[in-house]
Amino acid sequence: MRFFSCIAIAALATTLASGSASAQKPTDKPADKKDRKTAGANAGAPPPIDVKPIVAKLKSGDEGQIKDALDEARLAGPAGAAAAPTLAELLTRGASLPLTQAAIETLGDLESETGSAALAQYAVHRNAKVRRAAVKSLTRTKGAAATAAMKHALSDSDAVVRGTAASGLGALKAKDAVPDLFVALDHRVNEAAASIGQLCSVEQCEQLAAKLGRVPLDVMTSGLDQVLFRPAADINDDAKVKIIGRIREQGTLEGNKFLKDVQKRWPAGSSPRVRQAIDQAVMATAGGK
Amino acid sequence: MSFVGTHRCLARVAIAASAALSLSLALGTASCAGDSSRPSTFSTNWLDDQGKSIAEVQARLKNAPPGGNADLVLAVAGAKNDKLIGMPLSSSSAAGSNWTFQHPLDARPIIAGGVVVGSGNGEVFALDTATGKRLWARPTGGLALLGAGDDGTITAVTLSRGTGSTILVVGRDGSVKRQIETDKAVGDPAVVAGVLLVPWQNQYVSAIDAATGDELGRVTLRDKVSRADKIGGAVYFGEVAYVRFDDKIRMASQGGANRIGIPPRELPGTPRLFVPGTEKLPAVANARDRDRLFARPSSPEGPLGIDSNRFYATYFRLVLGFEATRGQLGWVHTHASDVIGGDAVQGGVLLCDEEGKVVVLDGRTGQVSFQSSFGEPIKSCVAHADTYKALPGPGGAGSLAQQIAEAVSSREASLATGQRLLLRELGTLEDESATKTLIEIASDSRAAPILVTDARAAIATRRNGTSYMLTALGKHYDFLRDVLASPPVGPIADALAAMKEPKGAPLLASHLLDPADNDDDVRRAAAALATLATKDELPTVRHFFTMYRGTAENDDVGQAVASAGEALLRLDPKDGRALVEQAAKDPTTVAIARTRLEALLTAAPDKPGGDKPADKPAK
Numbered sequence: 079m080r081f082f083s084c085i086a087i088a089a090l091a092t093t094l095a096s097g098s099a100s101a102q103k104p105t106d107k108p109a110d111k112k113d114r115k116t117a118g119a120n121a122g123a124p125p126p127i128d129v130k131p132i133v134a135k136l137k138s139g140d141e142g143q144i145k146d147a148l149d150e151a152r153l154a155g156p157a158g159a160a161a162a163p164t165l166a167e168l169l170t171r172g173a174s175l176p177l178t179q180a181a182i183e184t185l186g187d188l189e190s191e192t193g194s195a196a197l198a199q200y201a202v203h204r205n206a207k208v209r210r211a212a213v214k215s216l217t218r219t220k221g222a223a224a225t226a227a228m229k230h231a232l233s234d235s236d237a238v239v240r241g242t243a244a245s246g247l248g249a250l251k252a253k254d255a256v257p258d259l260f261v262a263l264d265h266r267v268n269e270a271a272a273s274i275g276q277l278c279s280v281e282q283c284e285q286l287a288a289k290l291g292r293v294p295l296d297v298m299t300s301g302l303d304q305v306l307f308r309p310a311a312d313i314n315d316d317a318k319v320k321i322i323g324r325i326r327e328q329g330t331l332e333g334n335k336f337l338k339d340v341q342k343r344w345p346a347g348s349s350p351r352v353r354q355a356i357d358q359a360v361m362a363t364a365g366g367k
Numbered sequence: 368m369s370f371v372g373t374h375r376c377l378a379r380v381a382i383a384a385s386a387a388l389s390l391s392l393a394l395g396t397a398s399c400a401g402d403s404s405r406p407s408t409f410s411t412n413w414l415d416d417q418g419k420s421i422a423e424v425q426a427r428l429k430n431a432p433p434g435g436n437a438d439l440v441l442a443v444a445g446a447k448n449d450k451l452i453g454m455p456l457s458s459s460s461a462a463g464s465n466w467t468f469q470h471p472l473d474a475r476p477i478i479a480g481g482v483v484v485g486s487g488n489g490e491v492f493a494l495d496t497a498t499g500k501r502l503w504a505r506p507t508g509g510l511a512l513l514g515a516g517d518d519g520t521i522t523a524v525t526l527s528r529g530t531g532s533t534i535l536v537v538g539r540d541g542s543v544k545r546q547i548e549t550d551k552a553v554g555d556p557a558v559v560a561g562v563l564l565v566p567w568q569n570q571y572v573s574a575i576d577a578a579t580g581d582e583l584g585r586v587t588l589r590d591k592v593s594r595a596d597k598i599g600g601a602v603y604f605g606e607v608a609y610v611r612f613d614d615k616i617r618m619a620s621q622g623g624a625n626r627i628g629i630p631p632r633e634l635p636g637t638p639r640l641f642v643p644g645t646e647k648l649p650a651v652a653n654a655r656d657r658d659r660l661f662a663r664p665s666s667p668e669g670p671l672g673i674d675s676n677r678f679y680a681t682y683f684r685l686v687l688g689f690e691a692t693r694g695q696l697g698w699v700h701t702h703a704s705d706v707i708g709g710d711a712v713q714g715g716v717l718l719c720d721e722e723g724k725v726v727v728l729d730g731r732t733g734q735v736s737f738q739s740s741f742g743e744p745i746k747s748c749v750a751h752a753d754t755y756k757a758l759p760g761p762g763g764a765g766s767l768a769q770q771i772a773e774a775v776s777s778r779e780a781s782l783a784t785g786q787r788l789l790l791r792e793l794g795t796l797e798d799e800s801a802t803k804t805l806i807e808i809a810s811d812s813r814a815a816p817i818l819v820t821d822a823r824a825a826i827a828t829r830r831n832g833t834s835y836m837l838t839a840l841g842k843h844y845d846f847l848r849d850v851l852a853s854p855p856v857g858p859i860a861d862a863l864a865a866m867k868e869p870k871g872a873p874l875l876a877s878h879l880l881d882p883a884d885n886d887d888d889v890r891r892a893a894a895a896l897a898t899l900a901t902k903d904e905l906p907t908v909r910h911f912f913t914m915y916r917g918t919a920e921n922d923d924v925g926q927a928v929a930s931a932g933e934a935l936l937r938l939d940p941k942d943g944r945a946l947v948e949q950a951a952k953d954p955t956t957v958a959i960a961r962t963r964l965e966a967l968l969t970a971a972p973d974k975p976g977g978d979k980p981a982d983k984p985a986k
Contacts, residue, residue, distance in 0.1 A: 141955060171913055172950070173917045173918075174917040175917065177917070177955070178917065178918050199914060202880050202882055204889075232846070233848065234882070
């Protein structure tokens with residue numbers, strides 16, 4: 079049953095998304111500068127849709143119509159980004175709890191930075207589910223407001239919110255959040271490891287690797303894996319070889335398993351020096367503890 | 368073995384060889400015949416003689432030598448509870464040399480005059496208080512030791528026989544001078560110049576001539592009485608209070624005797640001034656020994672009061688000093704380990720703990736003025752001080768608020784009852800640091816929940832310590848900075864609102880948007896902001912109002928929304944009012960908020976031109 083619902087939604091989404099842009103009227107308002115910039119950068123982004131009907135329903139004040147509008151906007155996804163300001167206004171004005179949750183998720187689906195400020199307000203809502211949804215959506219809407227809200231959310235009392243924020247900061251490429259992410263990792267926000275791996279400088283990556291043996295290996299590898307596969311221009315071979323050396327020093331079977339996995343995925347043509355270090359480390363840790 | 372006299376003599380005064388006790392006794396007669404003005408020993412058909420007979424006894428004993436004095440702390444120790452350690456006390460120096468005596472014990476030993484009386488292994492024995500040297504021992508047939516009195520020449524020992532009692536009078540040489548058996552439950556006796564003063568049946572004290580066994584006089588007390596004790600040269604009767612054996616004792620049955628008790632007040636646990644003299648105390652201290660009252664009568668003559676005008680309560684590790692007239696808490700001493708015994712001494716209180724430490728606290732300040740040790744952990748402790756005086760403390764004692772803060776900082780569950788009482792005391796102090804301590808407890812995630820509740824209630828009633836309140840409000844839950852408990856926002860909000868403290872407004876507003884604060888705190892913060900908020904807080908209040916008007920999940924937050932609406936109406940008569948009106952009409956606004964908002968709008972109808980925003984807190 080659920081499978082069929084999914085198909086139905088997917089079909090509707092396809093209709094709305096492909097919805098032949100030519101067949102549609104021009105949008106109510108052109109997407110804002112940032113949206114256009116994003117759209118330009120992302121060649122595969124769907125063309126904007128006409129959000130006038132959605133906006134009208136959102137402004138109707140009728141709960142049923144607003145709900146419909148939210149469904150339509152969600153299905154439109156980033157193509158309906160022009161509805162984001164109205165949706166943000168709805169959140170700023172306040173609505174019932176189910177509508178609020180739906181609006182937050184929809185704003186995330188629209189992936190418009192214009193929604194970030196309103197979403198950030200709900201990242202401190204008393205209901206943890208609302209906060210989780212807000213932080214999750216902020217990961218998609220991005221921008222300075224999103225980064226600030228997610229940094230704040232690292233200290234949330236809810237573990238899911240903390241974890242989502244930690245992951246989100248990596249996705250947002252919030253390099254200035256790395257010190258906070260280290261503190262989070264020290265407080266067992268394990269999701270912070272992967273984000274640190276995505277964002278760390280050479281020194282910070284070293285700092286992360288130094289936690290081997292003190293932080294569970296599966297948590298560590300989620301971050302070190304990110305570091306090892308970052309471009310050489312970002313993280314040099316020396317740093318990567320050092321990290322491999324640290325894992326090798328651990329001499330564990332778990333480490334061996336991870337290194338083997340890295341060995342398998344190591345892109346052909348990538349640094350032969352790092353490759354050699356991986357190969358040697360795999361052999362050295364084969365009889366690990 | 369014994370006989371009942373022909374003059375309705377109900378007590379069986381046996382002066383016979385007791386096979387059961389294996390005592391060698393001379394035969395004699397009970398004082399049941401002869402002088403009809405005197406009561407028959409322990410008779411219950413005696414008519415109160417309005418103090419006549421006891422007055423005669425008192426007159427006879429008035430100038431009698433006090434008998435042996437004792438200044439001694441005595442501990443039961445050893446793996447098998449078979450070691451007695453005596454610590455003689457001296458006011459001029461520290462404790463004298465400790466002595467030890469090995470003997471199985473089946474009851475708490477007693478310090479009586481110049482002797483220590485103990486029992487165990489089927490015998491009762493006496494030791495010299497100064498040296499611990501054994502003076503004598505007599506078989507008991509296993510009867511339980513209840514009490515003992517001594518006048519320096521003879522020792523009277525009371526033993527329980529189930530439904531009745533045996534009084535054994537023993538000379539210094541160990542010879543039994545008299546054995547009195549009665550079906551009455553007698554208490555702890557005193558002996559003065561050969562006269563036994565024996566409390567019995569919780570209401571009488573009989574004066575019995577040890578030489579003849581005759582009851583010389585009797586007094587009926589209006590207090591429950593099961594103990595007669597010599598303290599500092601005078602004899603006192605009582606159990607719940609001290610009744611002095613002086614020339615006013617003749618008026619005791621009319622309530623005219625010199626009597627002093629401690630004022631009724633709330634105390635930690637249910638401490639007793641005395642254990643009933645009819646109750647056998649185990650050799651090893653129990654829970655009741657950790658919950659005691661100590662007070663000492665002021666002087667053997669003149670007006671009777673409580674020494675140093677202080678009485679003391681112990682509750683596990685806590686020692687509380689109270690003013691004796693009205694019962695006000697004067698000081699609190701937090702001890703390192705559980706106090707299991709002690710005695711009020713002149714100028715203070717002597718206490719021993721389960722680690723074997725002995726301390727004397729200055730009655731005025733609660734400071735330690737003397738400390739010593741038995742040198743090993745102990746099982747129980749008794750003390751008696753006839754002449755010993757506590758030295759004054761070193762001075763510089765912290766404030767009562769600081770002392771309470773230290774006492775309540777311990778997280779031992781056993782102390783919670785005492786700590787709750789102290790928190791209530793703290794709440795009544797004018798000292799600003801009391802506010803600080805209450806906030807610290809209420810913010811401590813590891814504090815006992817009941818203490819947190821009490822501290823929160825006390826904070827709400829504080830009217831000083833504003834700076835501590837504002838500092839506390841500056842803190843928020845912060846997982847990464849290990850701040851895992853929110854401050855007591857609600858109670859502080861109540862207090863700041865009552866004090867009309869405008870500095871609280873921005874801080875309270877920041878807590879409106881802190882999801883880690885509990886619902887009650889948010890409700891109270893919003894209520895305070897309804898009167899304290901200024902234009903500066905308007906954006907936060909508006910944010911809160913709009914975010915929760917439709918998403919409030921309980922009445923507390925719903926009421927907070929209404930309070931925020933109240934602030935909006937006051938601060939922003941134009942736009943704020945429009946927002947409130949809109950929310951009041953909107954069916955998605957939660958019911959509890961909508962009802963209150965409608966009421967607010969009705970109570971404050973829109974005034975034409977009334978759009979001047981208030982930039983000051985409401986009066």
